[in-house]
Amino acid sequence: MKKLTFSWLAEDLKNSDEWIFRVDEKLASLTRDFVKDQFHLEKPLFEYSKKDFQVEPVLELIRSAVDQAMLGTGIALVKGLPREGLTELEFQKMIWSISLHFGVPRPQGKSTQYLSEVSNQGTQYRAPNGRGYSSNAKLDFHADSCDLALLACYNQAKSGGESLVSSSHSAWEILKKERSDLAEIASQPFTFSRNQEEASGEAPFYSQPLFDFSEEEKLFGKWNRNRVRTAQEIPEVKPLSDQQIECMDHLDQLLHRPDLTYRMSLEPGDLQLINNHSVLHSRTGFEDFDEQERRRLLYRIWLATPGSPQLPESWGPSFGSIESGCVRGGIRGKQYDSDCYEFEKSQAEAVGMMMPEEFLENPESPR
Numbered sequence: 001m002k003k004l005t006f007s008w009l010a011e012d013l014k015n016s017d018e019w020i021f022r023v024d025e026k027l028a029s030l031t032r033d034f035v036k037d038q039f040h041l042e043k044p045l046f047e048y049s050k051k052d053f054q055v056e057p058v059l060e061l062i063r064s065a066v067d068q069a070m071l072g073t074g075i076a077l078v079k080g081l082p083r084e085g086l087t088e089l090e091f092q093k094m095i096w097s098i099s100l101h102f103g104v105p106r107p108q109g110k111s112t113q114y115l116s117e118v119s120n121q122g123t124q125y126r127a128p129n130g131r132g133y134s135s136n137a138k139l140d141f142h143a144d145s146c147d148l149a150l151l152a153c154y155n156q157a158k159s160g161g162e163s164l165v166s167s168s169h170s171a172w173e174i175l176k177k178e179r180s181d182l183a184e185i186a187s188q189p190f191t192f193s194r195n196q197e198e199a200s201g202e203a204p205f206y207s208q209p210l211f212d213f214s215e216e217e218k219l220f221g222k223w224n225r226n227r228v229r230t231a232q233e234i235p236e237v238k239p240l241s242d243q244q245i246e247c248m249d250h251l252d253q254l255l256h257r258p259d260l261t262y263r264m265s266l267e268p269g270d271l272q273l274i275n276n277h278s279v280l281h282s283r284t285g286f287e288d289f290d291e292q293e294r295r296r297l298l299y300r301i302w303l304a305t306p307g308s309p310q311l312p313e314s315w316g317p318s319f320g321s322i323e324s325g326c327v328r329g330g331i332r333g334k335q336y337d338s339d340c341y342e343f344e345k346s347q348a349e350a351v352g353m354m355m356p357e358e359f360l361e362n363p364e365s366p367r
């Protein structure tokens with residue numbers, strides 16, 4: 001079987017299991033017992049460290065999944081983590097403590113949360129401050145604002161909520177081949193809104209191309225139509241040109257093509273890993289069960305990882321630092337404080353990563 005790269009088609013993922021990692025029942029049961037016996041659930045997130053999760057065979061599997069996402073296909077799926085018999089809080093803390101082995105969690109929004117509950121909280125996705133993770137809407141293809149996104153499923157929806165992924169690297173290759181004029185446009189900056197989540201000192205928007213290359217000549221993709229759209233409502237942002245609109249429409253069409261889009265339904269106990277530089281993701285709309293305890297519920301963690309690649313210069317405004325293996329990305333939001341900084345710093349030390357220099361000098365500095 002051929003080894004997959006960042007440029008895959010839906011058929012390639014379908015015919016390969018190199019990106020799927022399975023926790024068998026015995027290991028899941030051992031892990032469940034570990035969580036039940038060892039975890040102190042009242043402990044706040046920032047007081048957890050990687051020492052809190054010590055089931056080595058699970059960590060080995062997830063290490064392989066992280067490598068697959070960062071170096072192989074850009075996407076990986078771990079199946080069979082314990083879910084039955086674990087409360088929401090036990091499951092959440094299990095995923096959190098596992099994640100601390102693999103990088104530095106990044107804040108994810110206005111309230112500077114490091115772990116997001118992905119469920120329908122009634123948010124309007126299309127509003128100027130809209131976010132997808134807290135709505136039940138169908139989402140546009142997009143990249144999250146971090147190197148690696150982890151999404152762990154606790155409950156599935158009553159219907160819908162399918163997870164869609166497309167390789168941005170494949171989209172780029174097809175775009176170049178079929179519409180080199182639009183590939184040229186996509187290589188120039190587009191303006192993205194921060195959707196009112198900017199930290200003090202940060203501008204409400206930033207610009208970057210949809211595709212660019214690092215100094216090492218590696219390709220990086222980025223897309224989020226919803227935030228380009230909301231940026232158009234900000235008075236200082238220049239209107240999109242007709243060519244840019246054509247480029248956006250064409251790219252979205254490409255990403256939705258059945259040969260590019262791989263569809264999957266995350267099941268309880270599944271952990272999806274997405275490298276946002278090579279994979280764009282989306283989700284279909286969903287309907288919840290009536291009972292609160294059965295509503296669709298996933299937990300999301302954004303990580304900066306030790307082995308991350310150097311980013312293109314143009315990724316600086318959104319990621320803060322472009323340095324390889326640096327703590328970068330995330331949405332700092334409105335509640336970033338010294339506790340957040342201390343947590344990130346000690347977690348960076350624990351996994352052998354660097355904090356950005358300017359940030360060490362002045363934790364309040366805009367990124």
Ligand SMILES: [Fe+2]
Nearest residue numbers: 142143144281
């Ligand atoms: Fe997302």
